[in-house]
Amino acid sequence: MSKNIGFFSIFILGFITYYFFDLFYFKNIQQFFKEIFHSKAIAHVMAYTITLIPLVITSKILSPTKSISSLFSLDKSIIKGFTLAFLGTSPMLIGYGIHFKISTAINIESLFINTISSAFFEEIIFRAFLIGTLYRFTRLGFLSSILLGSLLFAQVHLYQSQNSMELIEIFAITFLGSAFFCLDLY
Template identity: 80%
Template sequence: MSKNIRFFFIFILGFTVYYLFDLFYFKSIQFFIKDLLHSKTIAHVLAYTITLIPLIITLKILFPKKGILDLFSVNQSIFKGFSLAFIGTLPMLIGYAIHFRLSDSINSETLFINTVSSAFFEEIIFRSFLIGTLYRFTRLGFLSSILLGSLLFAQVHLYQSQNIVELIEIFAITFLGSVFFAWVYFEENFNIWSAIFLHFFMNLYWELFNVSDNVSGNLFGNLYKLLSIFLIIGMIVFHKKKKNHPYHVIWKNLFIKSKEVQS
């Protein structure tokens, strides 16, 4: 078995095991821990942590000499990721404060799960592992690396509606959101905290204000989100030009890289 075939076999097998484990046992683990500890928040975090085990094992098999923190990209600057995300999402915060009222049905546990927990674990699973591993350690280019992860990321958000039109909108928005988060993650030199905090703040402002019942949103909800996205892109481009740093994502490596990109 060649090195590349072995890599993709282990990678796909590892993610498949994780996916089935999560699909069939996540809720059971969550309910068990909730009954044991009487905390929905702790149950959600621990259930996510336990179901991550197949991904951790997969990475250690593929890269036995690398640290797991490096492989998940969580050893990067938290402050840098926070700063980019906080400043970049200010248009959402200001715009939503102007056009929408604060939600009168905020539950602290639900808020934590939909912001902190979801942002952290979804970025670790989809951007760090499923997309990041392929882009960082294989010759797959940007579009080739993000396709599967972004499709799955969009699919897991379809629970938000039963309406066909809204489902199409939700799928398209979350798919493009995954592409954007991946681009930020790569161009910030594989700092997953940038994507985590972006995900966190965008979810937080959506939850704090009466914007929409689901991610499909509305005119002003999506307008201020787009303004934040443009600001973040502008900040990254400005910083790269100022520091004369090269881009990771260029036309030449959209599908196949000429050589492996290492973090």
Template identity: 75%
Template sequence: MSKNIRFFLIFILGFTAYYFFDTFFFKSIQTFSKNLSHSKAVAHVTAYLITLIPLIITLKILLSKRNILDLLSLNKPIFKGFTLAFTGTLPMLIGYMIHFKAVNKIYFETLFINTLSSAFFEEIIFRAFLIGTIYRFTRLGFLSSALFGSLLFAQVHLYQSQNITELMEIFAITFLGSLFFAWVYFESEYNLWTAIFLHFLMNLYWEIFTVSENVSGNFYGNLYKLVSIVAITVIVIYAKRKNKLPFEITWKNLFIKTREVQS
């Protein structure tokens, strides 16, 4: 069995085990933990931590010599990631403050689950593991590595509506959003904290202002989100050029890299 076939076979089996574990046991673990802790937030985090175990095992089997924080890209500067994300999402925050009212009542546990907890664990699962592992340690290019993970990321957000038009909008927005988060993650020197805080802040602003009931949004909700995406893109490109750093994603490696990269 070749090295590449073995890598992908273990990767697929590991993710399949995680997906099965998450599908059938996440809710029961969450309920059990909530009964013990009497906290929805603690239960949410606990369920994620336990269901992530198959992914951690998979990474250690594939790349046993590397530290798990390195494999999940959590060993990068946290403040640097936050600074880029906060600066880039300022247009979204300011625009929402102008065009939308703050919500009347905030349930902090729900807010924590929908913003920080979801952003942290979703970035680990989708960007660091599902997309990042393939891109960093195989010869597949950016789009080849990100396609399946982004499709799955879009699919798991379809619970937000039953309307066909809204479902198509949600799927398109979250699919493209996944590609964008992955691009930012790779171009910020594989700093997953950038994607985590970007995801967190965008969710936070959406939650604390009366923007929309789901991610499909409305004109101003999506306008300021788009302006923030453009701002982040400009900041990343400017920083790379200023520091004379090569771009990670180029036209040449969209589908296949000319050599295997181990970042």
């Protein structure tokens, strides 16, 4: 019992540290690197990389013998990951194509940030660290780990809503999407 309390204490403290570090410093770190590299995309990757440090430290404390790539599932098949991502996001892409006018002006940096960088780091944070750690190292089980992690993932995306209906839609889409992308963990 004491071991479980210690594990959850470290896990929760690590995630909370990451969350507040990201909340309060991400934009400042991003701005700092944007001034150095004159690239929003590089600055975005650097800010995410630095704000992930609390999760890396927490993971190594919880499982000191495993490699970082193993702890964050970076040693898995890239083809399998991209296939799952393509299958999971295709309905959204088709829906956007039907309901919205396709822009002819493409900003490569924005495209990179919104389609690759943000998605990659969200997978690291929520699927690999949060849900993956709960599933692999606790007795919560697969379904409970997914439900808990997906609820949190959906909650952090609610800022994107403008009204009650959008709030419900964003919650449903992000919750279900998060659960879908956990299929790779099992």
